[in-house]
Amino acid sequence: MRAALPDPDAALCRDLATDLRAAGFASAALRGAWGESADTAIARGLRSPAVRALAGREDALAVLGRLLVLGMRQPLPLVDLALPGTRAEGLVRLGLAAIDGDDVVPTAIVRPQSFVDEHGEGEWWVASDLDEAALGGPLPEDHVLGVGGASLTLASLQLPTPAERGLDIGVGCGIQALRARRNVAHVVATDISDRALAFTRLNALLNAVEGIETRSGSLFGPVAGERFDRVVSNPPFVITPRVEGVPAYEYRDGGLVGDDLVAAFVTEVGAHLAPGGVAQLLGNWESRAGVDGLDRVRAWVAASTVPLDAWVVEREALDPLAYAELWVRDGGTLAGSPGFAALIDAWTIDFAEREVTSIGFGYILLRRPETGGPTLDRYERIPQALPDGGLGRHLADALDAHDALARLDDGELAASIVVVAPDVTEARHQLPGAEAPTLIELRQGAGFGRSLIVDPGLAALVGACDGDLPVGVLIDAIAELLEVDAGELRDDLLPRVRELVFTGFLRLA
Incomplete structure (x- = not known):
């Protein structure tokens, strides 16, 4: 070391x-x-x-x-x-x-490292340890990683709304703390690696960013009894076999079995969130012994001592062999080099012994409700490529939309005016010569880039949401046009309007 x-x-x-x-x-x-x-x-x-x-x-x-x-x-x-x-x-x-x-x-x-956020364009200089190309071989176990794809992903996920106190757990070179300081007045940055903390302090000074305080320790140990408005973490979530001969890289391996580190974060973070506080992290989770990975994450959230809103997105899932190959190569050991096969065996044997069939990767957003109990309980798989631009604003808008919708009963929603988001387009597919389309698709050009197949009733409603008439009036007109019962159409469409508002296809005016 x-x-x-x-x-x-x-x-x-x-x-x-x-x-x-x-x-x-x-x-x-x-x-x-x-x-x-x-x-x-x-x-x-x-x-x-x-x-x-x-x-x-x-x-x-x-x-x-x-x-x-x-x-x-x-x-x-x-x-x-x-x-x-x-x-x-x-x-x-x-x-x-x-x-x-x-x-x-x-x-x-x-x-x-250049970046763009709601404050405009900027650039940081980010110091970190020499990479594999410079070293000409595998990384040391105490390697401090620079800015990689996962770092940029989490930085783009951070909510762009202002807050007072932030916490970055597993700060590494400091990229998340730097990004958080764009919106958070004071950030506490923790890591078990003194080397990582020194890089964070250096990068803060090099970029003239004040308000970042470093502390040494694991998970929530350095902030016992404290609460924060924002918590962000790109934790060492990589699932690593606990056997001799497998390197334990500090930047990616938390030293626990399987996905226990991410589970510990999820179950413990609520106690460190102020009311209304939000935690965001990247993570891996295992589908194990017949239990789906997202269901296991749901159980972690349920085990929190503080009830939490949860929005969990699985972006991809790998089988055990593909996962092993990814992280063995990440450490600088290439296929065909000495030790490659032994490392692959260590990973696949570990997964087999614990009955792991796949490993998911994605985003976790947790929020401590300001009052009452949780109202957001969303677990989904979104594997498609994302549009350009960060997701932070989209996540913030979705949380605001969720809170606004939670205050509206169906009658109040029907009396509300909604408008189509400017990035939404519609595609209609029909056979040559046919009078009606066989498929109507709504596409989102921002956010998660969702694509939805909709029926003529919902398509007509979305098309009519121009900010002029309330939702209920539009539904009644569509019911008359389609010659269906207006009450039944309301019961069918209003829950889907709520979903479209949350996901960003529609906006409350």
Whole structure:
């Protein structure tokens, strides 16, 4: 195990930020320097296309791109020129590099990460440990991961509404805490890894983000007795066999059996939520011994000492072999390399012994009701590709819609005016020459990108929701047009109107 990074010096971090800014060290500039294809290759752990694109260049952007993004040693004089305020010595003092003769050897990577949220466009520099491409082999067990696909997913899920106190459990390099601070006044960031906490402090200073407090410890231990308005976690949820010879990577393995860590989070988080507080996390859950994975998550929520609203979305499910291959490769052990087969066997034997048939991955949103008991109990599978843009605003709007609908009985809903969301389109499919369509489909261009097959009655109602007449009046008119009983049509359509409002096809005016 490596020693923790030195506690970051604030003045040095300001100098480094100034130097990086002066060098144009930004994601768009780097992408322009080595090209889109090389940029995609870097995301897949392949750096040779970028190396070739920068060959022969000694300008500051190229030197810093090789040193801090690709993790390659660079000549000491060129580094000093590229970082005139920090110099190579400053990188050493920050724990980001070492000096070996006339070369500067990176001991960490610092990569620009652009983002867009409701406050506008922005970019952070995010420091983390060297990746597999820079190391040339498997990762150390105390590896602190940089910004990956899961990190970006959770960041885009965070609610964009303001709050006072936030908690990031398993902070890693700090990306979720940075994102949370865009809307939350103060964030407590915890991790069992002192190295991760040091990276978080460094990244906060490097990006001049105040209001992030780091604490060491596991799960809710560092915040015993405290409550928060927001809790976010990309926990070490990867299911790992507890046998000798299988690496226990801190960034992905919580040290428990199966999906017990995610279960512990779900059952314990309610006590740390303020009334109205929301927790969001990514997780894995097992379908085990004939019990569906989502049903197991439902049982965890039910076991919470504090009743919780729950919205759980399973995005994908893998069989045990595919899951094992994914995470063995993630640790840097490739197919055909020594130890690959033994690691695969360890995973598949563990799953077989515990009667696991599949492993789901997805999003969990939990909320402590402000008053009364839970009213949201939603568990669903949404495997389709999502539209561009984050889901945070969609989730916030859906929660608001749920709360508004909960206050309306059917009579009040019928008296309400609803409008079609601007991203909704309709497709009608019919046989050539046929008078009526055989299938009517509503499609959502935002949110979860849902697609619904609807009958003529609901299609007519959605088409008429232009903000002019109440829902009940529209249903009565449609009943007359279709020559059906108006009361029966109301009983049929109003529950579906509630669903369309929650999912974002319709909006309460």
